[in-house]
Amino acid sequence: MIRVQLSFLAVIVVSTAIIAKVVYIQFVEEDKWQKIAKENALDYKVTKAIRGDIYAENDALLATSVPSFKLSFDPMIAADSVYKNGIAVLCDSLSKHFKDKTSEEYYRKINDARLAKRRYLVLTNRPINYYEQQRLAKWPIFNQGQRRGGVLFEKISKRTYPFGDLAERLIGRIDEKGSGIVGLEKSFNDTLAGINGEALYQKIAGGDWKPIQTNSRIRPIDGYDIYSSIDVNMQEMASNALENRVITTDADFGCVVIMDVKTGYVKAMANLSRTKEDSTFSERYNYAIGDYGSIDPGSTFKLASALALFQHTDVKLNDTVETGNRRFRYADAVMTDDGPGGRLTVQQAFEYSSNIGVSKLMNKYFNQTDPQRNLLIDYFEKLWLAKPLNFQIVGEAQPIIKRPTDPTWSGVTIPWLSIGYECKVSPLQILTLYNGIANNGKLMKPQIVKEIRKADRRIKQYVPIILNEQMCSPEALRKAQTILRGVVQRGTARSINSRAYQIAGKTGTSQKVVNRGGRKRYVKQYKTSFVGYFPADNPKYSCIVVIDNPRRGKRSGGGIAAPVFRKIADQLHARDVEMRQMSSSGSFTMADVSNFPRKHIGHKKDLNVIAKELNVVTVDSSGTMDWVRPFRRKLAVQWKKHRLSSKGVPNVIGMTLRDALYVLENRKMKVSFAGRGRVKSQSVMPGASIPSDGKILLILKK
Structure with missing residues (x-):
């Protein structure tokens, strides 16, 4: 009986002790055990897929994720024999490779962690590349791998852009989470990003997370690669020519697009805008497709008006229209003109970009009845000016061309629409229209991505797409090609006419409208543009140039934008053997x-x-x-x-005497010379300090 009572008492004592311990742990030591639990927590964490690359033509790399590794170490895993035999050589190797600590410092760092039974140690803050990882994996202790040696090569990747800020807005960038935010990076984000995996991590002392090798790991699926139609050389030409022009004209922004005539593939797309901070220029917005670059394209839209006339009326090129004294009133609105005035042929009205001439023709044939008005707008839709192109890059503006049912439609809508006002059409849409004329009436969809690949396996191909097999009749096409060639030969773009090859195109100058006091008023700010194709007798490339609000120079499409087109066309023609052969076989010789x-x-x-x-x-x-x-x-x-040398004596060797005098006297130097011809040598070396007496002797030689 006593034994039973003692046993019962013992059970009560033990139970009471257990309950007391539970209560003590639960309420007294709660913070301690929660801290331990947190420090030894297990959690599945995302393992990032490697983002796909973006390529230009000829496999030039535009964007890539460079793989690298964080080198960490679990000093507790290696067996004593492995550790003792290899630690000295390992520390010496680490010191020689990273050059950030001595061998002794590495030894103390690793050995102290082993004695303290730390399970995770970052050996260096510098990421290592793949080739380094392969080399380090052969070192003592590390050569035992993660399970027996404790080495951890944690993969990380960094997005890099080999061509720097070239085509920055077009290619795009990613945010801190690795998602595309603009350009191709955003438009094809799902394709490039791949599918993330997950792996089991253990939280250890210090708040670090250590990966644990388990069979439950889900491996990430890396992203696909994008192959674009961009030609890096053309992109650089376009960017350089555009940058030079927006700087010299003190413009607000500009854009250039180059397109392959036959396929519609975009070869270059450059956008530059002025920064508010320091008035420098950078790629921050895609004006070629976005809203800001699409308002009132101006006279480049007149090609659409010409096509409507040639397609739906019997208007001939030698018919005439009276433009008067370059002022004409439509209801309560007055249209002005920079053209020659007087009576012009239809061809001259377009070649000299007569606002009055073009608008009077369009008003006569398309603004008398509602069926005429609807016919015109329907035709503009067939030319793909009134609906989006569904371009492969996000951010495309919604075009606006009003219909007669629009509440803002008025009796002056068609006259102003016919010359590129009261509408919103992007530079890319205007270029697509001109590209169709260059392509003998076949309207091509502009595209910038040609393929999606996984290594050498093609996942998807974007073949050329025809938007309109025949945008106009052969006769209308012939007339349109004639006036576009005439614009460059005799009209508003005659300054860029070339005897080496033929250019066809159209200038555009639209005056800006601002809202002041509830009323729209024209201000002395202009959007200038030129769009065309070359060689005109056998077109290979089409191109549009837009320069917005230039403050210096002749503020017209012919004076501001057309020279940029000519510069780009000259460079492309000079480097293209096929185009040079076509030019030399015709009447145009170089x-x-x-x-x-x-x-x-x-x-x-x-x-x-x-x-x-x-x-x-x-x-x-x-x-x-x-x-x-x-x-x-x-x-x-x-x-x-x-380079003249920004400081000191400039380098004038090779200059004419006139140029040398101009440069040196601007530096307050006193020049004497001997001989005739160009400067062969100078008495004070270029870059040297200007002598106290300011004197310099130039030796000239023919």
Whole structure:
């Protein structure tokens, strides 16, 4: 009986002790045990898939994720024998490779962690690349792997752009989470991103998470690669020419798009806008497709009006229209003109970009009845001007071309619409229209991505797409091609006419409208543009240039934007063997560049005048430099930078005496010279300090 009572008492004591311990742990030691639980928690964490690459033509890499590794170590895993035999060599190798600690410092760091039974140790903050990882994996202890040696190569990746800020807005960028935010990175984010996996991690002392090898790991599926139609050389040409122009004209923004005529593939798309902070220019917005670049395209829209006239009326090129004294009233609105005025042929009205001439023709044939008005707007839709192109990059503006049912429609809508006002059409849409004329009436959908691949396996192909097999009749096409060629030969773009190859296109100048006091008023700000194609007799490329609100220079499409087109066309023509052969086989011949003076320093403007007179194609590699050195190439002359030296004595060797005097006297130097011809040598070396007496002797030689 006593035994039973003792046993019962013992049970009560033990139970009471257990309950007391539970209560003590639950309420007294709660914080302690929660801290331990947190420090030893297990959790599944996302393992990032490697983002796919973006390529230009010829497999030029535009964006890539460079794999790298974080080197960490569990010093408790290696067996004593492995650890003792390898630790000295390992520490010596770490010191020699990373050069951030001595061998002894590495030994203390690792050995102290082993003695303290720490399970996770970051050995260096510098990421290592794949080749380093392969090399380090052969070192003592590390060569035992993660399970027996304790080494951890934790994969991380960094998005890099090999061409820097070239086509920055077009290619796009990613955010801190690895998702695309603009450009191709955003538009094809799901394709590039892949599918993330997950792995089991253990939280250890210090708040770090250590990966644990288990069979429950879900491996990530890496993203696909994007192959674009961008030509890096063309993109650089377009960007350089555009940057030079927006700077010299003090413009707000500009864009350039180059398209392959036959396929519709976009070869270059450059966008530059002024920053508010320091007035420099960078790629921050895609004006070629976005809302800001699409308002009132101006006279480049007149091609659509011309096509409507040629397609749906019996208007002939030699018919005439009276433009008067360059002012014409429609109801309560007055239209002005920069054209010659008087009676013009239809062809002249378009070649000289007569607002009054074009609008009167359109008002006569398309603004008398509702069926006429609807016919016109329906035709603009067939030309893909009134609906989105569904371009492959997000951010495309919704085009606006009003219908007669629109509440804002008025009696002056068609006259103003016919010359590119009261509408919203993107530069890419305008270019697509002109590209259709270059492509003999076949309207192609613009595309910038050609393929999606996984290594060498093609996942998807974007073949050329025809939007409209025949956008107009052959006769309407012939008339349109005639006026576009005439614009460059005799009209508003005659300054860019080339004897080396044919250019066809149209200038555009639209005056900006602002809302003041509830009323829209025109201000002295302009959007200038030029769009066309070349060689006009066998087109290969089409191109549009838009320069917005230039503050310097002749503020017109012919004076501001057309020269940029010509510069790009010259460079493409000079480097393209096929186009040069087509030019040489026709009536347009290229000048012999062997007679052009070489290695003679000169002012770029003066040399451009000489080159134009000699019909020599030039390739400008000098950027914004005023002084250049010409180099003869096989079929062109290339301008290269000549640095005068920003401080001290400038380098005038190779200049004419006139140019040398201009440069040196601007530095307050006193010049004497001997001989005739160009500067052969100078008495004070370029870059040296200007002598106290300011004197310099130039030796001239023919």
